[in-house]
Amino acid sequence: MLAELTLLSTVAVHHVLIGAGLFSLLFITVKLFKISSEMQSWLWLTALLIATVFPLSLVINDPQTSKPSPLVRVADLNSTGERILNDVSNETIEIRNIISIANSEQQNTANSAPEWNLPGEFIFNMSSILLSFLGLWLIGSTWRFLQKSRSLINTRKIFSRATKITKDISIEKLTDIPVLTSQEAHSPMTAGLFNPVIIVPQSLVNDFSNQQLEPLVLHELAHIQRFDIWFGLLQEIIAIIFWWSPIVRKFNHKIHLNREIACDIRAAKQLKSSKKYAQSLVDCAKLMLTQQKDILAMGLFSQKKDLQHRVEEVLSSDLLQKPKKLIIAASCLILTTATIATAQNYAPKINLASIEKESKFFSxxxxxxxxxxxxxxxxxxxxxxxxxxxxxxxxxxxxxxxxxxxxxxxxxxxxxxxxxxxxxxxxxxxxxxxxxxxxxxxxxxxxxxxxxxxxxxxxxxxxxxxxxxxxxxxxxxxxxxxxxxxxxxxxxxxxxxxxxxxxxxxxxxxxxxxxxxxxxxxxxxxxxxxx
CATH class of the missing domain: 1.25.40.20 (Ankyrin repeat-containing domain)
Incomplete structure (x- = not known):
């Protein structure tokens, strides 16, 4: 069990360190350069996937390079860096030269692929705390899974009971995607992985005019066009497993905010009026406050300051050119390649053989x-x-x-x-x-x-x-x-x-x-x- 604890703890540390490095890099980049929310949403998502998956690729199982013991050797060398060898036969010298060459080659290999894991003694001394955390990890993941499962079931219920909009409005002409309404829905939403639909709350259908509803429908349509349902599901799976990780929470918040702004801008461009779309956001927030509904609970804005930020981004969107898919894909690929290349060269490997050998010392x-x-x-x-x-x-x-x-x-x-x-x-x-x-x-x-x-x-x-x-x-x-x-x-x-x-x-x-x-x-x- 000590080896398993060491492996999990070491992977978790790599996840946090790599994720923190990527988050800092992107945070500084978007502060220094004007990058569209469309581009940012995909870069943040790419960084989240790297921070989650890449630490697992550092795990190797190489008995040849495993450390013989959890320790560091200290050797004093003479001025030329060679160990002094005296009173030995020529045969012994020759054997030593062969051993020296072999050790040198092995050292070069070790330098090109360094290893690191949390010290076995630390894991041994902290085993009771780490086991408690592991139990809490499993409980937290199970609890979050049950919560998301319940949310999925509720969404399916809303979808199954939703009806076509009977009000004579023109929003259905905006898209081939079915637009439905439901009294149980609290905010505009999309549902369905393979056959997506747009569901608008009945309260909005009753209180909003055609012109006020159009931006909301176009926003949800943008989510469908970006395949956000699929990527959102991937994010939820990661959040279930790494619910404890501040890195995952930070990334998910950035992804969510930039994704919403990207869909806002897409909808505004399709309306050909940034002001009209910005006004729809304000109107929606006003209606929720008038009806004494919590706009945060509805999922429209993850933080209250997000409303102002989204309005400002939409109003300034006319100054930005929409990035092309090829540029977005190339940017994400460059980020992935650069991170992997850097980590492969500098991030130490997690050798299962070393962990197993070291754990026995304390087992x-x-x-x-x-x-x-x-x-x-x-x-x-x-x-x-x-x-x-x-x-x-x-x-x-x-x-x-x-x-x-x-x-x-x-x-x-x-x-x-x-x-x-x-x-x-x-x-x-x-x-x-x-x-x-x-x-x-x-x-x-x-x-x-x-x-x-x-x-x-x-x-x-x-x-x-x-x-x-x-x-x-x-x-x-x-x-x-x-x-x-x-x-x-x-x-x-x-x-x-x-x-x-x-x-x-x-x-x-x-x-x-x-x-x-x-x-x-x-x-x-x-x-x-x-x-």
């Missing part, structure tokens, strides 16, 4: 699973372990206070069991909170044979585990000269320093300052180790 088995696994490992019963794996127990998930099955086997110095565990999928780099990792454990117990076996199977010789440092630091702290020599000869960094947590006073630990014996210190100094 734990149940009490029953732990008891079965510890018993099997203590007795060296590989068949029982295979049975537990077949029953769904992950041998790479740590047992609290004991570590992973492989760490326990290393502690027992059971090299046969270590080999068999690796053969059935035990991760040689899986760390455990408070128990290090397999190679660190091998250094702690000073078992060189197991250490060689782990390295041969891909153990990271310079892995850092918070609270347990590195294999080399543990070897020097134990005073094991043989283990220290072997680790250094196989690539362990003599100057890889680790900063401890606040619990240990943020102490800087290195192989040299943790060395227990004079012989170990002398060996490290010969290899240019520093404190």
């Amino acid at each position: 734990k088995l149940t009490e029953a699973q732990s008891e079965y696994l510890i018993t099997a490992v203590n007795y060296g019963d590989i068949n029982m372990i295979r049975t537990l794996v077949a029953d769904g127990i992950d041998i790479n998930t740590p047992v609290v206070g004991d570590g992973t099955a492989l760490i326990i086997a290393v502690k027992k110095q059971n090299i046969t069991l270590v080999e068999e565990l690796i053969a059935i999928g035990a991760d040689v780099n899986q760390a455990s909170r408070g128990d290090g990792n397999p190679l660190i454990t091998a250094a702690m117990v000073d078992n060189l044979d197991i250490a060689k076996l782990l390295l041969a199977n891909g153990a990271d010789i310079n892995a850092v585990v918070p609270g347990d440092e590195t294999p080399l630091i543990n070897a020097t702290r134990r005073g094991s000269l043989a283990m220290t020599k072997w680790l250094v000869e196989n690539g362990a960094d003599v100057n890889l320093k680790v900063k401890t947590s606040a619990w240990d006073g943020f102490e800087i630990r290195s192989p040299l300052n943790m060395a227990r014996t004079r012989a170990v210190k002398d060996f490290l100094l010969e290899h240019n180790a520093t404190e």
Whole structure:
């Protein structure tokens, strides 16, 4: 569950950051340049879709680039940037050169596709709060879905009971779209995805003249021509899922306002009179106030100041040239392409393999699973372990206070069991909170044979585990000269320093300052180790 929480939380953070960046960019752009509401409505909608969908495209599953542990390595390098290597054979130097090239290539790959997710320790410490938020997320989405479903049902009822306008007016000549009326409708509206109709409230039909009704019908017709019913449905789906997101709310408000203004201007141009259309907006608002109806609840204006803004935009619309569909499509495509290109180059990927590996560091088995696994490992019963794996127990998930099955086997110095565990999928780099990792454990117990076996199977010789440092630091702290020599000869960094947590006073630990014996210190100094 920790991995799932990390993934959801990280995607949510990417959504907010990418959305905030896009919102700021568009907000500044429309302030600096005079962009029509028609164009703005589509740009804001494009930005909303990018902020919603693009974070999901950053999710990858690449075990090859997954981080070995939730930590940062700190290495001191000499002036040329190369690690000092002394007292090694030509063969070892050659091997190291090959490893260096491979590491360099891997580093270049990592630089071109950086990874980032919320730290596993943060998710672990905040898991109860995040689980509560996840529950609230589901409840909120369900509640909003039910609300929108009820609204849809009410709309269908209005549509099914609507009748043709009997009043002798000419608005039906404006469009082939059926124009109906209903006493249940509170404001002009469009309904129907595949066979749209325009529904006008009976109160407006009774109180408005033909000339006053025409702008309202043309406004709804513009919504149909722009396919706003379909795009509005898409917005509602996004709002249901991301109901908690301030970014989605901000985008939706911008889309709604600019969409309404775009339809206002379309209707005004078809009337060939901006003043006439602006007056219809004012008349409609006056009628609602006279009848003591809330114009906000009716959906005519999302905020009271929107009326003034819409009137001003309509009156100034004669100064603007209507953007062509091709220009709008090209602008949205440019925004999408530029955002994706920028994010692909600079936005870090969300690696499922890294999240899964890191989450295990803070995860734990149940009490029953732990008891079965510890018993099997203590007795060296590989068949029982295979049975537990077949029953769904992950041998790479740590047992609290004991570590992973492989760490326990290393502690027992059971090299046969270590080999068999690796053969059935035990991760040689899986760390455990408070128990290090397999190679660190091998250094702690000073078992060189197991250490060689782990390295041969891909153990990271310079892995850092918070609270347990590195294999080399543990070897020097134990005073094991043989283990220290072997680790250094196989690539362990003599100057890889680790900063401890606040619990240990943020102490800087290195192989040299943790060395227990004079012989170990002398060996490290010969290899240019520093404190």
